[in-house]
Amino acid sequence: DAGVTQSPTHLIKTRGQQVTLRCSPKSGHDTVSWYQQALGQGPQFIFQYYEEEERQRGNFPDRFSGHQFPNYSSELNVNALLLGDSALYLCASSFSHGTLYSYEQYFGPGTRLTVT
Amino acid sequence: DQQVKQNSPSLSVQEGRISILNCDYTNSMFDYFLWYKKYPAEGPTFLISISSIKDKNEDGRFTVFLNKSAKHLSLHIVPSQPGDSAVYFCAASVRGSTLGRLYFGRGTQLTVWP
Numbered sequence: 001d002a003g004v005t006q007s008p009t010h011l012i013k014t015r016g017q018q019v020t021l022r023c024s025p026k027s028g029h030d031t032v033s034w035y036q037q038a039l040g041q042g043p044q045f046i047f048q049y050y051e052e053e054e055r056q057r058g059n060f061p062d063r064f065s066g067h068q069f070p071n072y073s074s075e076l077n078v079n080a081l082l083l084g085d086s087a088l089y090l091c092a093s094s095f096s097h098g099t100l101y102s103y104e105q106y107f108g109p110g111t112r113l114t115v116t
Numbered sequence: 117d118q119q120v121k122q123n124s125p126s127l128s129v130q131e132g133r134i135s136i137l138n139c140d141y142t143n144s145m146f147d148y149f150l151w152y153k154k155y156p157a158e159g160p161t162f163l164i165s166i167s168s169i170k171d172k173n174e175d176g177r178f179t180v181f182l183n184k185s186a187k188h189l190s191l192h193i194v195p196s197q198p199g200d201s202a203v204y205f206c207a208a209s210v211r212g213s214t215l216g217r218l219y220f221g222r223g224t225q226l227t228v229w230p
Contacts, residue, residue: 004159033217042120042205042220043160056217090159094216103148103209103216107159 002027004093004108012114013081021076021111025093031055032074033105034066035090043090049074050096078113086115119143120208122221129228135193137224139206142187146208150218151180151191154203163204164191196228 005024013019025032031050035043045058049068068074072093078085089112092105121140129135137151147168152160166173166180166189173180179192193200203225207218 031216035218035220040222042122042207042222043218045217045219048217058217092159092218096216103211103218104150104162104165105216105218106162107152109157109159 006108010112018079023091024073029093029095031094031096033092034076037088081115120219120221126225129196132195135196137191145210148209150207152205
């Protein structure tokens with residue numbers, strides 16, 4: 001049973017560029033959440049997708065956007081990259097099925113983004 | 117605003133002894149709490165959780181205690197093993213309103229030495 005997978009593993013971008021990160025959830029899961037983990041910090045919630053819609057959002061600017069596909073996989077897009085966007089980006093999956101949702105989220109290995 | 121706090125960035129324990137990792141929270145709406153373990157180059161792995169209707173939950177060597185009045189929880193690992201060396205994150209959630217969104221502390225690096 002494949003767990004949560006993310007690609008790419010590492011990425012180096014220049015300020016002002018745009019980046020797309022990808023995530024495939026654990027089998028049987030329909031909800032994807034994205035977190036940003038800066039060095040020395042805990043993961044910070046960016047947003048969550050369910051039924052191909054953004055269901056809730058953390059305190060991140062509109063430069064951060066996402067998408068969920070019919071197969072439940074998801075993308076995180078960041079525009080106009082800043083040096084401060086350098087971080088580990090984690091994808092987590094869970095299941096919702098309406099109001100019956102789990103709280104134990106399963107995380108992928110993350111994508112390490114470096115902005116120079 | 118850090119709503120979940122882990123005030124000890126590191127903890128060093130001898131193999132076989134008890135490890136106690138602490139976590140405090142400020143949001144009284146939190147009613148579900150989780151501990152995650154993270155090894156380098158891997159994502160966080162779910163370890164154990166507790167609902168606010170309980171004050172203790174046990175799973176093998178791991179026990180989580182919740183003190184709601186103090187807004188404090190702790191993770192006990194007994195006995196500690198070298199393989200337990202990792203960063204441990206405390207996380208909290210509000211059932212029903214935030215749809216599983218997790219609020220994390222900054223983590224505690226646990227080192228278990230032989």
